[in-house]
Amino acid sequence: MNNFCFNDDNRQFSISSFAPVSTGVTPGARSGYMQSWRLVESNQTAREIKRREAVVVTEVPDVDVAVLPGHAVTEEALSSVRNKAQLIELIERFKAEGFARGDEDLKITEATAQASSRLFEMLPLAAPLPKIAPDGEGGLTAIWTQTADAVVLVVAGWHVSMVVAAATPRAEYFDDLPFDGEHLPQALIEAISLR
Amino acid sequence: MVDENAKELAHRALVVEEIPNEDAVSRLIDFPHKYDDFRHLILDTAFVFTKSKGTGEYTGESVNWSKYCATAEAIHALGCAWQKAKRERKPDMRYVGYIAAGVADIRQVESNRGHRFQVVHAPEDGQGLHHAEVRYLPNAVAGARFESIDREELKLALRQKFGDLVAHDCEE
Numbered sequence: 488m489n490n491f492c493f494n495d496d497n498r499q500f501s502i503s504s505f506a507p508v509s510t511g512v513t514p515g516a517r518s519g520y521m522q523s524w525r526l527v528e529s530n531q532t533a534r535e536i537k538r539r540e541a542v543v544v545t546e547v548p549d550v551d552v553a554v555l556p557g558h559a560v561t562e563e564a565l566s567s568v569r570n571k572a573q574l575i576e577l578i579e580r581f582k583a584e585g586f587a588r589g590d591e592d593l594k595i596t597e598a599t600a601q602a603s604s605r606l607f608e609m610l611p612l613a614a615p616l617p618k619i620a621p622d623g624e625g626g627l628t629a630i631w632t633q634t635a636d637a638v639v640l641v642v643a644g645w646h647v648s649m650v651v652a653a654a655t656p657r658a659e660y661f662d663d664l665p666f667d668g669e670h671l672p673q674a675l676i677e678a679i680s681l682r
Numbered sequence: 683m684v685d686e687n688a689k690e691l692a693h694r695a696l697v698v699e700e701i702p703n704e705d706a707v708s709r710l711i712d713f714p715h716k717y718d719d720f721r722h723l724i725l726d727t728a729f730v731f732t733k734s735k736g737t738g739e740y741t742g743e744s745v746n747w748s749k750y751c752a753t754a755e756a757i758h759a760l761g762c763a764w765q766k767a768k769r770e771r772k773p774d775m776r777y778v779g780y781i782a783a784g785v786a787d788i789r790q791v792e793s794n795r796g797h798r799f800q801v802v803h804a805p806e807d808g809q810g811l812h813h814a815e816v817r818y819l820p821n822a823v824a825g826a827r828f829e830s831i832d833r834e835e836l837k838l839a840l841r842q843k844f845g846d847l848v849a850h851d852c853e854e
Binding site: 570573574576577580584586587588589590591593616618619620622623624626628630637639641643648649650653654655656657658660661662 | 712714716717720722723724725726727730731732733743744768772774775791793794795827829830831833834835837838839842
């Protein structure tokens with residue numbers, strides 16, 4: 488079955504299709520007879536295409552599918568893309584405006600904003616997103632609580648550190664997590680994988 | 683409203699008292715209007731512990747001692763007064779309520795690297811008798827690391843000891 492997405496019934500589409508030649512059939516080499524076909528070019532409106540059998544019309548998603556290469560455009564995937572975009576927008580605001588908490592105006596540095604934005608951009612689409620806040624020293628704190636144990640990540644400039652199973656006796660510390668802006672730290676991927 | 687007796691006591695010579703483990707402390711919470719659309723993405727760790735530019739030491743975080751500020755009404759009154767004062771400089775500031783914790787629970791926090799908290803009475807500088815502070819108590823063992831990741835873990839552990847927000851909307 489074909490899924491055909493559009494939302495404007497009057498939109499014109501150029502259709503290329505094969506149609507059987509009406510003058511008859513041509514003998515085939517082995518199977519007895521072989522149908523002859525010709526290429527037909529035509530213009531049809533979306534409304535006309537809708538009338539075809541086995542064509543299902545669905546709404547156009549409001550996010551360009553080009554942002555999800557290699558992924559099915561599911562509601563969950565779209566939601567993840569939107570939340571990630573919002574998270575990165577929030578990082579920019581923490582850098583530009585700061586976040587007032589208590590008596591302090593907490594800002595993050597330019598390098599922290601660059602590194603953390605890059606890191607979150609690179610997270611797999613299926614990965615849960617953290618909650619974030621400035622750490623009060625120019626860095627950014629990110630905490631995942633969707634996992635079995637909390638994961639705390641600190642991005643201070645391009646220096647990244649992490650504690651897994653935070654605030655438990657099983658806490659495991661990664662004081663210098665390698666991050667070059669090109670490869671996500673494997674320990675982070677494993678830590679935030681939902682189990 | 684803060685107890686009138688507490689105000690009277692504040693005028694007397696300030697005595698820094700020992701806060702017993704059985705008591706509780708509350709923490710006023712604010713959240714700026716302009717970040718309302720991002721609230722679901724923002725951590726509610728509630729504590730900052732910034733470094734003093736003068737001494738280089740980490741500052742304590744203000745809390746209210748239940749001995750002198752016990753009721754929700756009294757705590758919210760402090761919050762509304764705080765909002766009013768802060769808005770003269772920051773119109774976006776908004777007191778949204780408080781969270782509370784047992785003092786013993788805070789003192790029991792200890793990270794895997796041995797860092798802890800202390801809770802001390804701090805009525806100095808006109809803060810009022812109710813004023814106390816939660817301060818870092820880093821592991822004193824030589825060579826113990828006290829990095830940003832340690833501090834952020836401690837903040838998470840501290841927040842976990844406090845209960846849910848007791849919400850409030852100050853009358854303008």
